[in-house]
Each structure stands twice: as structure tokens, then as C-alpha cells.
Amino acid sequence: MTDDFDEEQQIQEQQYEYPYHYLPRVEDGNYSQTQYWSWGIHYLGGMRVVLDQLSDWTFDSLVDVGCGDGRFLRELHVAQPDVDSLGVDYSERSIAMANGMNPHLTYEARNILEEDLDRAFDVATCIEVLEHIPPEDCAAFVEAIAGTLADDGKLVLTVPHVNKSVSEKHYQHFDSDKLVDLLDPQFDRVEFVPFDRQSKVFTALELAVGGRGNQFVVNSPLVLNRLWGLYERRYMYADSEANCRRIAAVCER
Numbered sequence: 001m002t003d004d005f006d007e008e009q010q011i012q013e014q015q016y017e018y019p020y021h022y023l024p025r026v027e028d029g030n031y032s033q034t035q036y037w038s039w040g041i042h043y044l045g046g047m048r049v050v051l052d053q054l055s056d057w058t059f060d061s062l063v064d065v066g067c068g069d070g071r072f073l074r075e076l077h078v079a080q081p082d083v084d085s086l087g088v089d090y091s092e093r094s095i096a097m098a099n100g101m102n103p104h105l106t107y108e109a110r111n112i113l114e115e116d117l118d119r120a121f122d123v124a125t126c127i128e129v130l131e132h133i134p135p136e137d138c139a140a141f142v143e144a145i146a147g148t149l150a151d152d153g154k155l156v157l158t159v160p161h162v163n164k165s166v167s168e169k170h171y172q173h174f175d176s177d178k179l180v181d182l183l184d185p186q187f188d189r190v191e192f193v194p195f196d197r198q199s200k201v202f203t204a205l206e207l208a209v210g211g212r213g214n215q216f217v218v219n220s221p222l223v224l225n226r227l228w229g230l231y232e233r234r235y236m237y238a239d240s241e242a243n244c245r246r247i248a249a250v251c252e253r
Contacts, residue, residue, distance in 0.1 A: 036213030059122035066129030070098025146186035194244035
């Protein structure tokens with residue numbers, strides 16, 4: 001349908017890639033025209049860690065379990081556009097957003113604890129999801145993820161580490177020992193990659209560019225690019241579990 005739009009209409013259509021009309025707002029008498037997420041650099045770093053693990057593999061299909069609003073599959077599509085991908089999440093609201101933001105990709109509202117997928121995938125990803133699963137369901141959830149894979153399939157799973165305090169929306173955080181107990185029954189090989197290195201220095205730098213964004217936010221591309229470059233070089237990966245905020249499990253059946 002968009003092929004019939006003229007030049008001006010095409011410009012407007014392209015701007016709907018992000019719902020910018022929702023940015024300006026007045027709440028409790030306070031006007032704002034920005035949205036700011038102080039965890040953003042860590043979120044992007046986590047996706048980069050997963051993409052790094054996938055970059056060494058040859059695979060044709062991938063399912064992102066607990067895909068949420070679909071951002072990871074967008075990044076995967078940019079990096080590996082020929083991969084046949086599917087995002088699944090039990091939240092119909094998140095799937096509606098994922099489809100709205102990424103109409104060129106495929107997302108489905110599914111609870112893998114209650115229904116099987118219609119096919120087997122070469123790779124599964126599960127990014128910052130397990131901490132949202134009730135502890136009594138975690139073993140069944142991991143078994144269900146394994147059930148989405150082909151016989152020689154692989155999984156990349158990331159979770160917050162026990163080094164981080166458990167937030168109010170999480171049931172628990174994990175270390176490698178807790179993950180081994182969950183993953184070993186389903187996978188023949190499990191390796192761990194600690195990432196998101198803890199650092200008081202980097203935390204101070206994040207505060208300097210705005211912290212939680214309650215008072216000010218630094219928008220200088222020069223400053224932000226240097227901050228990202230520093231994070232990528234020195235803080236995206238951790239030397240050990242002792243100083244990480246999150247941990248990835250790379251698993252093979």
C-alpha cells in the first residue's frame with residue numbers, strides 16, 4: 001500500500017517507525033518532551049553480548065523466547081537478515097507492540113509452558129526472562145525452551161547475576177551454580193559468560209551524563225559516543241562472576 005504514497009506521504013510514513021507523537025506530555029502538572037532510560041547502555045550491551053555469541057555460529061532459524069517488545073529480533077535482523085526468526089511472549093500487549101514496531105518481522109503471543117511451537121529451531125535466545133518466571137516453574141520453562149530446539153540446537157540465555165539486588169519485578173537472580181541445576185538436565189554442554197562489569201568509576205560517569213534523568217540529561221553525541229565506546233571496551237564483559245552484573249549461559253543439546 002505504501003508504494004502508492006507520494007514523496008511527502010512516504011516521509012510521514014517513515015517517521016511512524018517510532019511513535020514520536022507520544023513523547024511530549026503533561027503529567028501532574030509537569031511538562032516533558034523527552035523519554036530517558038538510564039539503563040539503556042546496559043540494555044544495548046546485553047544484546048551485543050548475545051549477538052557476539054551468535055556471530056560464530058551458522059544457523060538458519062532462531063526463536064526468541066520472552067521477546068517482549070521485539071527489540072532483539074530487530075537487531076538480529078540487521079546483523080543477520082537471512083535468519084528465519086520468530087519472537088514469542090505470553091504477553092499479548094508486548095506482542096502487539098512488537099508487531100507494530102517491526103511489521104517486517106514475526107511475533108506471536110504464546111505461552112510455551114502451555115503450548116508447543118509448530119516447528120523446531122536451530123537456536124533459541126532467552127534474554128532477561130528467567131528472572132520473571134516463578135521459581136517453581138523455572139525447570140519446566142527451561143525444558144520448554146529446550147523443546148523448541150532441533151536435536152543439535154543451541155541456546156543463549158542471559159539473566160541478572162546475584163551480585164545485583166533483586167528488583168521488585170523479579171523473583172530471583174542467578175549465578176552459574178543455580179543455572180547449572182536448571183540447564184544441565186536439558187543440555188549436554190553449558191558455558192558461562194559473565195558480563196556488564198561492576199564499576200564505581202563507570203557508575204559515576206553515568207551520573208555525570210544524567211543519572212536517572214530526573215534533573216538533566218547530556219545529549220552531546222561526542223560525550224555519549226565516548227561513553228558507549230568506553231563501556232564497550234572495558235565494561236561490557238566482566239573478568240569473572242565476582243564483578244559482573246549479569247551472566248550469559250551458552251548451551252548446546
